[in-house]
Amino acid sequence: MARNLAYELRKAYDDALSGYDVLAMPTVPYTAQPLPDPDAPLEVYLSTALGMLANCAPFDVSGHPACTVPAGLVDRRPTGLMLVGGRFDDATVLRVADAYEKTVGGFPAPPTT
Structure with a gap:
């Protein structure tokens, strides 16, 4: 039963990605x-x-590449942005992650107080 659900999960993400390079x-x-x-x-x-x-485990099952990048601080604590791409399109996910990190200037250091 779990294996059959994996195919449904894969199809749902394939459908969601049909018009996009990545999901955020x-x-x-x-x-x-x-x-x-x-x-x-x-x-x-x-x-x-x-x-x-x-949010992460479904991609271990569906086979979609996913990468998380630092997205800033919320209430002085780190938060992440996960980027998910089409199956076998790891390169696009990594390019988007790299572009995002370069655009926002990397991860801010948490406050020391």
Whole structure:
């Protein structure tokens, strides 16, 4: 069943990309969160780690190249922009990522205070 859903996912992204070179979307579905305390229970670590996969994991299944680039700071924490391209078109994704980073001047350093 999961394998069949992968084909549907692939088709949905192929359709979304049919008129575009890349899709731009958030890397994770929420702003950066503080790291769990070193003595936090395993459940906290797992929920933190797994919560970050929602936007990225589909491309591991669909075969579409995806790249994240630094997009700035939100509430003094880093945020990322994920670029997704057509299957086997990694070069376009990397060119767009490079152009974006050059245009915005790279990633700003977080405030020290």
